Amino acid sequence: MKIFSETPLKLSKIAVVLSLTSLVGLVSCAxxxxxxxxxxxxxxxxxxxxxxxxxxxxxxxxxxxxxxxxxxxxxxxxxxxxxxxxxxxxxxxxxxxxxxxxxxxxxxxxxxxxxxxxxxxxxxxxxxxxxxxxxxxxxxxxxxxxxxxxxxxxxxxxxxxxxxxxxxxxxxxxxxxxxxxxxxxxxxxxxxxxxxxxxxxxxxxxxxxxxxxxxxxxxxxxxxxxxxxxxxxxxxxxxxxxxxxxKFSVQDHLFPLGGSVPLPVIGSIYNYTRQMSGINPQxxxxxxxxxxxxxxxxxxxxxxxxxxxxxxxxxxxxxxxxxxxxxxxxxxxxxxxxxxxxxxxxxxxxxxxxxxxxxxxxxxxxxxxxxxxxxxxxxxxxxxxDNFGGGKENRDIDNKELEQQTAQASVYPKQWTEKSKFYRFLWGEHYRNVYGTPITASVADLTTLKGGLTPTISGGGNQSMSLRLVDKEGKEYVMRGVRKSVSRFAQTAVFKDHYVMNAFDNTWTERFIYDFYTTSHPYTPFILDGLADKIGMYHTNPELYYVPKQSVLGRFNDNYGDELYMIEERPSSGYEDEVSFGNVSNIISTTDVIAKLRKDEKYEVDQTAYMRARIFDMLIGDWDRHGDQWRWSEFAEGDKVIYRPVPRDRDQAFAKIDGALLSLIKKLPPLRHMQNYTEDFANPRWINKTAFPLDQYLLKGTSLEDWLREAKDVVEKLDDEALDEAFSKLPQEVLTKEVEEIKRIFKARRSKIDAFLPKYYKQLREYVILSGTDKKEMFDIERLAEGNVRVKQYRAKKTGEELVFDKVYNATETKEIWVYGLNDEDTFKVSGDEKAKIKIRLIGGKNQDTFLVDNASKVIVYDYADKKNEVKMEGSNGRTILTNKYDINNFNYERVPLNLNMLLPNIGFNPEDGVKLGFLYSSTRSKFIQDPYTAKHVLKGFYSFNTKGLEAEYKGYFPNATNDWMFTIGGRATSPNFAVNYYGLGNETYYFDKEKGKDYKRVRIESYSVSPGYRYEGKQGASFEANLEYDALKVKHQTDRYITDDVNGVDAKVFDFQQYGGLKVEYNYEQYNYPANPTVGFGFNSKLGWRMNLEETKQNFAYLDLKASFLHYIDRGERLVLATNFTYQTRFNDNYDFYHAATIGGNANLRGFRPERFTGKTSFVQTTDLRFNAGQFTAGFLPMSYGFYGGFDYGRVWQPGESSTKWHNSYGAGLWISAVEQATLHCSFFNSVDGGRFVFGLGFGF
Structure with a gap:
């Protein structure tokens, strides 16, 4: 069979593409x-x-x-x-x-x-x-x-x-x-x-x-x-x-390999393939x-x-x-x-x-x-x-508000908080009315406040805009807006690799996020210091002010002023006289504390103080307690250095996340920790999600009795009188029924904390993570009766071994214990003849370590493959895994077990199946292996309203601990009503939809398949997978369909139950500068396989499927993009049935033709678009970019015994919109000799 030789048309089209590629290279020369x-x-x-x-x-x-x-x-x-x-x-x-x-x-x-x-x-x-x-x-x-x-x-x-x-x-x-x-x-x-x-x-x-x-x-x-x-x-x-x-020169295009032999066209292809593919890591x-x-x-x-x-x-x-x-x-x-x-x-x-x-x-x-x-x-x-400012210049601002002692102000304009009943039903009531209520606040003149404050730098967290202030003695304060920032949240928390500051201004999204912020009470952070004092907890002392724009703000007047602000001390040096920080000279961050704890055992965290602070978090429902929301006061006590917590940024206390739709949305894993403040505690793992890693790291020596003892004391001190006293400090204008409801809920939670803490303690103890320091240590692990385990940690010194940690873990509570040695030469001993119930993972870390395991049952040793470690394991069921994988060997306190389950509706549409309604379920297990996960299961199903067919698909991924390979298993099933198109074999089959209707060419196939294999995930975008395959199919015999026509070229045995086995290897590589709407990119996919009928073994065949996509801008502004895709399929003999043949047609290639429009032994299609970015606009919902594109497709199939020279083509145009470069929706109309088809969907497909 001579492919691409029947007509000059094919060669001419290829030449056009190659010439265009070469032209692009030559006209854009460096x-x-x-x-x-x-x-x-x-x-x-x-x-x-x-x-x-x-x-x-x-x-x-x-x-x-x-x-x-x-x-x-x-x-x-x-x-x-x-x-x-x-x-x-x-x-x-x-x-x-x-x-x-x-x-x-x-x-x-x-x-x-x-x-x-x-x-x-x-x-x-x-x-x-x-x-x-x-x-x-x-x-x-x-x-x-x-x-x-x-x-x-x-x-x-x-x-x-x-x-x-x-x-x-x-x-x-x-x-x-x-x-x-x-x-x-x-x-x-x-x-x-x-x-x-x-x-x-x-x-x-x-x-x-x-x-x-x-x-x-x-x-x-x-x-x-x-x-x-x-x-x-x-x-x-x-x-x-x-x-x-x-960017390449004429020399690069003509001599891509150097030397003196010119390679025009090939040079351009080489250079632009290099750029588009990103295959060179440099x-x-x-x-x-x-x-x-x-x-x-x-x-x-x-x-x-x-x-x-x-x-x-x-x-x-x-x-x-x-x-x-x-x-x-x-x-x-x-x-x-x-x-x-x-x-x-x-x-x-x-x-x-x-x-x-x-x-x-x-x-x-x-x-x-x-x-x-x-x-x-x-x-x-x-x-x-040109003199960007530096923050030192003043501006002469004559603001009469500075002459006032107080001012009336609200967090939001009243109109922002006025919502319809239906809106409130869907999205909740929140504390919306509090945000729109004007309150009386003291006016802050920064030239006199606290002896005079000068702004230095701006900043903030993921939601708030803050300004750092310094007084004449060098003490630092933070001025943080009560009104949170949508732009800052979008930039720092969501779009980290795309600049979007102010892009959401005046959009529905901005208004919605501002409204979501009303789930937190804007003024309760100002009363929590009083409650903290009652339980002996360190705290900042936030004060509420109205801060007018004023000269001392200088260039910061552009973004600050004329609003309500919280002004509080910034926990740092210089607060030796501040009782609420412990009268210390040094206050450090959580990151610095963790570095100290790794450095030497003399550094310790006051576990009791931190535990009390965490109990307080749970009582007030503060679900946002990650590491950066703590500072630590440093105390020298004998030969120890003790750190005690100073909580800050308690914005999420008493959160009111209500509303029918919002209550459903917050069940999604990324939002599940955002819990509504109710009298019943939420799932302990989720309400404590952000704090869990730090809790597990810092509270490893605590017992349930410790938690309950401290909770009893905290509850006794936070009595009704203390509660009333604290809430009385709220602005009088917002002392409404919401406040009484908060107090009622607090009292209920106070009475239930004893029942809740054992549930959380169980979560902390299920997987225990222990770590040493960066000095020499010995870990003595003993198997005890009933499957319990005792872990003792010794600091190895010249004078002998010093016990620094000793705890027994109960097999009824603990599934696994992970012990990290960290740096230096560490020794791990495992002893005891009792039956093992708790799995023990020993991770040596840097330098040469010694593992002496007398009872290897349920013991796994991890260390570097190229380190000369000593491993002696006695007994059965033990494993030694030597690998250089960074994620396995390195300790990260934030790397904790977590299971994520998600169920979503799944809706689709195409002209063949009509509306498809289904579900998408994913379950991700992150235990010890977390790069990328321990196991992942994806299950999806669809029901087609046109064909009445069902389809379900499963894929499981199980990464390997030692390398970048993972075991995979896939499965697929379709009901007897599931349909594909079949117009017959050959390149010039008749289009009979207009005469006999769309159902005539549809073939109903019931199928089941299972495909286990191994997959390699490369670091630069490549993947390779090898699979065994099993397929079972049964084609439904319908007398009113083309499949049962005598001239269809199909063997009658296809209506019998068929089983196939086979092998498949697949290589995939893709790299796009912006995946949703790329201007430069390359994709390549190849599948090589062999399939055999298990009942008629002579019916077997090999096959090859290839696909390559190229995208590149062709103008200086990168607004005009040429995108093209080549698809090639072939079967290496004739021993296959029609449903295993090569096909063309549908959204992915010949877009003006229906899917499976032409079927044969070999197929080829080239699909080309010219895409133009017309500009940006704010659609009232999201910032959007939009554009137009025109496309041309051509292709054909080859079938033995057919002498066709015909090439099919389709052409069309459409428009696209892209939301913040994260998702692109396109809609187009493509025409062909069969008629026209609307094509739309997410992403371009190539």
């Missing part, structure tokens, strides 16, 4: 010559030039490959320039690729060569009169984690500077203080991109242990320094107009890199004082896009082309460097210099930050 964006010249007019330069950054990268004569001459010229220009107020930043393949150890034969390669770098240090900072790049990490440590040690020895290589300790992030005007924040971006499973020791000396914590720390560091120019130095840029960003489009740059970009867009400086590309670039200012300065070797794409872009593929000058007014001037004829020529300059 060059080595300097390029300037459409709105930029070489030099922008400098403003504020009379301001003193307070610091200068010199930025260069890619020194490790500077070998040629010209490169060495340039390096010498750069050294000379530094010796002439630099001073003590300058910083030289080497932006990565400092070594060719990392730094070998001192015993390696390659060590001297690596040191010689660094000689030029050290020469730069001698020339630079200021500070020099090295950061890691791609080539530095080629020597692995140990290579980075070797480089760090070498640079410290040679320079005497412990901060020569940043971040230190091979961590992800570090801040370098420069002066009052600027700060350098260094990110090791290659650390983020690396597969951590390949580096067993990674993060061992770092506070940041997860990538999500890394992003939070980046945001926190930038926020702390919002009054300075922040230079964010990282090897990988977040934007690039060079090769790694998908390209912006690759999975981890794309993940990193989207998050960093989004964080940078939240501030106006951030400049990102990077290397990576071997050229000079400046890109200002969406408020993100990106410098690329990697032009020290192996020059590569780049291009200026839009507006103020600049690029040059010449040897050179960039210089960033910071002035007194915090403006920043960027200059690029190119090397030529032994010296430097200025290529480009621009003022990047």
């Amino acid at each position: 060059t080595l010559e300097p390029q300037y964006g459409t709105k930029s010249g070489a030099f922008s007019q400098e403003r504020n030039s009379d301001q003193k330069i307070v610091h200068t950054y010199y930025l260069v990268g890619n020194l490790s490959q500077a070998n040629s004569t010209e490169e060495q001459e340039h390096l010498e010229a750069f050294k000379h320039m530094l010796s002439q220009e630099s001073d003590k107020n300058s910083t030289l930043v080497l932006l990565g690729n400092n070594t060719k393949k990392g730094m070998p150890g001192t015993s390696s034969k390659k060590r001297k060569k690596a040191e010689d390669g660094l000689a030029s770098h050290l020469g730069l240090l001698e020339s630079n009169k200021g500070t020099t900072v090295f950061i890691n790049g791609e080539s530095d990490w080629q020597g692995s984690y140990e290579g980075i440590k070797n480089l760090d040690k070498y640079l410290v020895e040679r320079t005497g500077n412990k901060k020569a290589l940043l971040p230190r300790k091979v961590c992800g992030l570090e801040r370098l203080k420069v002066n009052d005007e600027t700060v350098l924040i260094v990110i090791d971006s290659q650390w983020y991109i690396e597969n951590w499973d390949n580096h067993p020791n990674i993060n061992e000396d770092c506070d940041i242990k997860t990538r999500e914590d890394f992003f939070e720390e980046v945001r926190g560091e930038i926020n702390k320094n919002q009054n300075k120019v922040v230079v964010l130095a990282m090897y990988h840029p977040v934007y690039s107009n060079g090769n790694h960003g998908g 390209d912006l489009q690759s999975k981890k890199y794309n993940e990193l740059n989207k998050r960093i970009r989004t964080i940078a867009q939240m501030y106006t004082n951030v400049v990102i400086a990077s290397g990576h590309e071997h050229n000079l670039q400046y890109i200002d896009r969406g408020g993100v200012k990106q410098i690329i300065s990697g032009a020290m070797s192996n020059l590569t082309p780049a291009r200026a794409v839009v507006d103020g872009d600049f690029s040059a593929g010449v040897f050179g460097y960039s210089k960033l000058e910071i002035r007194e007014d915090k403006s920043a001037k960027l200059s690029f210099y190119g090397y030529q004829d032994g010296g430097y020529t200025a290529l480009y300059s621009t003022v990047m930050l």
Whole structure:
């Protein structure tokens, strides 16, 4: 059979596509010559030039490959320039690729060569009169984690500077203080991109242990320094107009492999496939890199004082896009082309460097210099930050409200709280009326309040906008709006990789979230300090004020003022005289406490104090108690350091989450912890979901008796009198029936706390998680009678072993005990001949550990595969799992067991099945294996109203602890009424729908299938799966259908019950820059299988299904996208029935034809769209982008014995809308010779 040879039409269409691809490559070329964006010249007019330069950054990268004569001459010229220009107020930043393949150890034969390669770098240090900072790049990490440590040690020895290589300790992030005007924040971006499973020791000396914590720390560091120019130095840029960003030169297109053999067209295909696929992990489009740059970009867009400086590309670039200012300065070797794409872009593929000058007014001037004829020529300059403010300037605001003692104000305008009866039925009453009620509040003049307060930086949590204030003695306060922020919630909690600040303004979504905020009482946080005093709990002292806009707020007047605010102490240093903090000089965060607990056993948390605070949380129904909502007062007591909790941010106390629909929605797993405040306690695991990890970590030594004892005391002290006294402090205007209801519920919960705590204690003890410190320890685990287990933890010291923990766990309460040794050399002993009932998991951690297990029953040992650990196990049923998987070996207190079950309605529609109504059930089990889970079950079912058919599908996933493989099992069943289309075999079958109706071609098939297998999930978007397959089918015999017609080409045996067995391997790869509405992307799927009839074994066949999708923008603004998809199917012999044949038609390929319109042995379809992004609009519901697209499809099937040369085509157009780039809905009409079809759905499909 000659496929693609029957007519020139096929080749011509393919040629058109290839030519178009080549044309795109040629017309969007990068060059080595300097390029300037459409709105930029070489030099922008400098403003504020009379301001003193307070610091200068010199930025260069890619020194490790500077070998040629010209490169060495340039390096010498750069050294000379530094010796002439630099001073003590300058910083030289080497932006990565400092070594060719990392730094070998001192015993390696390659060590001297690596040191010689660094000689030029050290020469730069001698020339630079200021500070020099090295950061890691791609080539530095080629020597692995140990290579980075070797480089760090070498640079410290040679320079005497412990901060020569940043971040230190091979961590992800570090801040370098420069002066009052600027700060350098260094990110090791290659650390983020690396597969951590390949580096067993990674993060061992770092506070940041997860990538999500890394992003939070980046945001926190930038926020702390919002009054300075922040230079964010990282090897990988977040934007690039060079090769790694998908921009190529004519040379790249003609000679993609280098050398002298031109490969036109092929070169373009190669380059654009590289860009679209992201298969090179060093390209912006690759999975981890794309993940990193989207998050960093989004964080940078939240501030106006951030400049990102990077290397990576071997050229000079400046890109200002969406408020993100990106410098690329990697032009020290192996020059590569780049291009200026839009507006103020600049690029040059010449040897050179960039210089960033910071002035007194915090403006920043960027200059690029190119090397030529032994010296430097200025290529480009621009003022990047033109006095962004810094937060110090005052504004002359004459606000008469400051002259008043009090003011009348409400949290919301009255009209915001006026809702219809139906709305209130669906969404609840909440505390809506309280938000719309004006109250009398004291007016705060910040110049006199608490002796005078000055604003420093803005910030807040996931919902609130806050402003940090400082008094004349240096004490810090926080001014937090009573009205919460929708924009902040959307940005920090939901759309973390997409900038949406203010995008929801004046939308229904904004109004709905504002309304949801009324589920919490706005004023109860002001009365909780009184209750805290009664039980001896530390607390902040929030005060309610009306804060008018005023001169002292300066630039913060834009976002603060003329509202009600909570002003309270910020738990930090300087509060030695504050009784409510314990009169201590040091108050630290939860993250810092956990680091202390890991460091040494002398650090302890007062478990009783924390337990009492948690009992109080449960009494007031505060379901939002994650780690950042605690601060810790530090007490030195003998040779111990004790930390006692200071709770803060109690916004969710007494939450009123009512309403018929809202009550259903909050049953979804992401919202299930949001519990309504009622007299009956909710499920203990859910109301305590956010606090559970910290509870389990800090309260591991407590007993149920401890909980009940403290609860008894708390309840006695929070009597009715204490309750009335506290609530009397609420504004008089809101002392309504809601308050009396809260008090009634509190009293009921108070009486039931003794019955509730054993339920929560049971949850805490079901899976026990114990951890040591980063020092040597011995864990003595003994099997006791009745299956109980005793765990003793000893600190191994030179003077002997010191007992630091001792507890017995009851087999009736505990299923598993996880024991983490953490760092250093630890010893684990398991003894006792009693029958094992509790499973014990021993996780050694870093360094070499010893496991001495006398009773191995139900014992699993985990440790690194490349560590020389000693494992001695006696007895049966024990296991040793040696793996370098990061998630298995590293302790994270937030990694706790959790089961998530979700049942959702599932509605669909297509012209064949009509409306389909069904369900989607998922169950995710996260026990010890949590990357991504321990087990996942997905079950979905549909009923089709057109065909009256039922279908159900199941898929189970069971990850492996040692690698990236998982066991899978799938199943599918359809009822006898389930239908597919069959028009006969061949490429020119007759379309008889108009004559005989739509049912005539429908074939009803009852089927059952089971498919176990193994699946590999790669880190860069690839997956591979191998399955065994079993299928059972029965085609229904219907006399009024085409399937029973004598001319249909179907063997009569298809109406008998058929069983098939087979094998299938499937490879899938996809990467899109924005999955919902991509402008660049690539997808590839291949299935190779073999299927055999189990009753007639001669009926067997092999098959191959291929699908490839390509997307790429074809304009500078990335608004016009060309998307195309190729689908190919073939069966390698003729021993198959019609339902296993290759088919075309339907939404996925020939969109103007019905599904399964043509059936044959082999099929091919190309589907192409041209998609245009017309713009954005606010639809009143969500911020939307919208556009139009036109499409053209062509394809055919090949069937033995048929001599058809016909190609089928369909064409059409449609429109699409995308909500916040998270979901895209499209609707179109496609026409063909059979007629037209409407096509719509979520996502484009390719």
